[in-house]
Amino acid sequence: MLEETHRKISVLEERNLELVEEARRVEGEKRFVEGELVRLQKELKRLKAELERLKAPPLIIGQIKDVLADGRVVVKSSTGPDFIVSTSDYVSTELLIAGARVALNKQTLAVMGVLPPSLDPIVIGAEIISKPDTLYDDIGGMEDQILEVREAVEDPLLRPELYKKVGIDPPKGVLLVGPPGTGKTLLAKAVAKQTNATFIRFVGSELVQKYIGEGARLVRELFDLARLKAPSIVFIDEIDSVGAKRLELATSGDREVQRTLMQLLAELDGFNPLGEVKIIGATNRPDILDEALLRPGRFDRIIEIPMPNFESRTAIYKIHSKRMNRDPTVNLEELSAKSEGSTGADIKAICTEAGMFAIRENRDIVTMVDFEKAILKVLDEDEDKGMASGPMFA
Numbered sequence: 001m002l003e004e005t006h007r008k009i010s011v012l013e014e015r016n017l018e019l020v021e022e023a024r025r026v027e028g029e030k031r032f033v034e035g036e037l038v039r040l041q042k043e044l045k046r047l048k049a050e051l052e053r054l055k056a057p058p059l060i061i062g063q064i065k066d067v068l069a070d071g072r073v074v075v076k077s078s079t080g081p082d083f084i085v086s087t088s089d090y091v092s093t094e095l096l097i098a099g100a101r102v103a104l105n106k107q108t109l110a111v112m113g114v115l116p117p118s119l120d121p122i123v124i125g126a127e128i129i130s131k132p133d134t135l136y137d138d139i140g141g142m143e144d145q146i147l148e149v150r151e152a153v154e155d156p157l158l159r160p161e162l163y164k165k166v167g168i169d170p171p172k173g174v175l176l177v178g179p180p181g182t183g184k185t186l187l188a189k190a191v192a193k194q195t196n197a198t199f200i201r202f203v204g205s206e207l208v209q210k211y212i213g214e215g216a217r218l219v220r221e222l223f224d225l226a227r228l229k230a231p232s233i234v235f236i237d238e239i240d241s242v243g244a245k246r247l248e249l250a251t252s253g254d255r256e257v258q259r260t261l262m263q264l265l266a267e268l269d270g271f272n273p274l275g276e277v278k279i280i281g282a283t284n285r286p287d288i289l290d291e292a293l294l295r296p297g298r299f300d301r302i303i304e305i306p307m308p309n310f311e312s313r314t315a316i317y318k319i320h321s322k323r324m325n326r327d328p329t330v331n332l333e334e335l336s337a338k339s340e341g342s343t344g345a346d347i348k349a350i351c352t353e354a355g356m357f358a359i360r361e362n363r364d365i366v367t368m369v370d371f372e373k374a375i376l377k378v379l380d381e382d383e384d385k386g387m388a389s390g391p392m393f394a
Contacts, residue, residue, distance in 0.1 A: 059103040059112055067096050073111060077104055087111040123221045131199065134189035140319045140344070141312020142183060145303050149174055149187060150194075152301045153278045157197050157231045171300035172268065173279030175239070177286045178305030181345030184282040187305070188235045191280065198229035204241035207260050215242075215260030223267045223277070231276035239281040243293045261290060268298040308344060310336055316344050320351040327367045335371050342379060350374045 065082060066074040073096055076082050085104070087096065091111055096102075101115040136146055156163060156170030163170045176184040192199035202222060209215040226232045236242075246258050268279065281299060283289065294302065308316060313336040321332070339347060353374035358366045 057106040060106055060109070061115065062102050062104045062109075062111075064096060064098055064100045064102055064111075066098060075102060075104060075109065075111065077109060083109050085109045085111060088113070117224070123218060123225055131193050132189040134186055134193055136190050136194065138319055139183055139186055139190060140315030140317075141308045142187065142305065145176075145187065145305055146190075148301060148303050149176075149191060149280075153191055153233060153280060154195055157195055157233075157276060157278065171278075172297070173234075173281065173299055174301040174303050175286075175294070175299040176280065176282040176303055176305055178284060179307060179343065180284050181343035182305045182307060183344045184284075184305055185237060186344070188237075188280050188282065191233060192235070195231075195233065197276075197278075198226075198232035199235065200226055200229070200232060201235045201237065204236055204238045204243065207242045207264075208257055209260075212256060213259070215256060216263035219260060219263040219267055226277045227275065231278075233278045233280060235280045235282070237282050239293075240283040240285040240288055243281075243283075243290055244288050245290045261293070265292055265298065268293075307341065308347075313339055313342065313347060316347045317351070320348050321366075324351065324355060325365050327365050330366070330368050330371060334368075335375065338372070338375050339379070346378055349378045353377055 060077050062075040062077040064073050065076050068074065068084070071093070072084055072086050074082055074084055085108070087093075088111060091113060095114040096111070101117060102111045103113045103115055104110065105112055139146065152171040152174045160170065176187060178184055188201075200222070207215050207218050207222075209218065222234065226234050242257060242260050242264065244257070244261075246261070247254065279299070286294075286302075293299065314332055317332040317335055321330075335350075339350065342350070350371065351374070354366050354370040357370040357373055358364070
């Protein structure tokens with residue numbers, strides 16, 4: 001009897017343990033289900049809010065034309081006419097100024113918010129985020145030109161107190177003039193590397209647009225971005241594409257280019273001061289530029305970058321060949337003498353071609369013969385291009 005009782009007790013204890021374990025498991029499942037329920041409730045709430053947001057009527061973009069004394073504003077909506085509307089309590093009155101972009105309610109046209117000023121994607125993409133690696137030491141034979149550029153562009157940004165002490169206004173910018181391949185763009189890259197200013201690069205042809213007023217708008221937004229990012233440097237390459245002389249007999253396309261030029265002139269010497277914005281222009285055709293663009297007050301310095309002389313060519317050879325595995329017999333002065341009339345771009349091409357000749361023969365050392373063959377190849381090609389650029393091909 002006693003044994004039977006012990007057996008029942010042991011069975012009951014085992015059953016009790018099983019029930020306790022089952023209770024724990026059920027309790028864990030309950031907590032999991034409750035957590036899942038909370039998560040699903042949050043997800044449902046988020047989806048309802050998203051659905052309400054998507055069902056909300058769209059806002060209309062408008063522009064403030066005037067602010068009235070009673071707090072209401074005169075807006076011009078994208079639908080056309082002007083309206084006198086009220087503003088939301090969440091909009092700061094300090095932001096309500098004439099010309100500001102605002103979001104309007106679709107039904108009441110009430111001002112719901114102030115939008116940031118819009119800039120064309122072409123203008124936004126003109127800002128150089130990663131600075132070039134070019135240094136002043138990478139430019140050979142232009143010591144005087146580098147000094148003038150640094151005085152006109154760098155010093156006003158880095159040491160403006162010098163001009164205040166002397167009592168003069170710093171130059172607004174410089175115009176780099178010289179044949180193709182002499183290093184105008186290279187000099188601008190070195191300026192961008194040397195200064196901590198925002199560098200904005202534009203090609204003159206990008207300012208020429210199809211529709212009336214589009215080019216002028218781009219110029220205005222370009223300088224607005226430069227003022228916003230000040231201190232900044234605006235580099236306009238191939239400025240002759242938009243700054244050519246204005247003619248009386250012109251097509252509709254020419255007149256649009258002239259409108260863009262007039263906007264550029266107004267920005268360079270208008271009522272809005274440039275402040276810490278410096279301008280660098282570059283062209284190889286100064287003879288076709290408009291006189292209004294060349295006068296002092298717009299481009300205060302016109303820096304001519306000539307064809308490199310013997311000493312300059314030698315310095316350029318040293319720069320482009322310093323990383324090359326040259327034979328000790330390579331005489332850079334002799335190469336410079338044989339490269340009469342070549343530009344910096346030609347010399348860089350000569351060094352590249354000399355290395356290619358060495359690679360062709362499975363050598364890792366560039367000899368004097370490689371450089372001589374490269375000079376013949378590159379300069380002969382330039383002469384052929386020069387023949388092709390005569391009146392027939394102009």
